[in-house]
Amino acid sequence: MLSWLKTNATAARDKLATEVGKFRNQKFLDAIVSGCALMSAADGNIVSAEKLKMTGFIRQSNELKVFDLNKVIAGFNDVCAKFEFDEQLGRAEALKTIAKIRGDEAQSRLLVRVCIAIGASDGNFDESERAVARLICNELGLNPADFEL
16 A cells, blocks of 8 residues: 555545545544544654644645545644644544444445545654554454555
């Protein structure tokens, strides 16, 4: 998945945007912003620069433009606030939100692909980001190997 994503980034983004549009609902939006926050916190904390980077990505992302921008940003900031209050609480709440789409394989797999794209958006998908992607896979009952994790 990752090597394919790197070589076909534009086509992958267009495909993700089309697929995300199929699941335009609040539960999926909440799972997406929780996944974004988990990726942002992959190194153990969310700093202002990471929030700005993630907010910028959300604003410009073809994958997420199907959602109301204000809702996406507000949801992301709400999840980040939980991480800032208590990292473990934030992680637990984000995973709880992500788990709400467990059982819907199409949404679950798409969420993992979007999170991988977000993690790789800076050109570097490091081990801490890969670990978060594996955690999300496990929460959703997916095999991380299916995503080259």
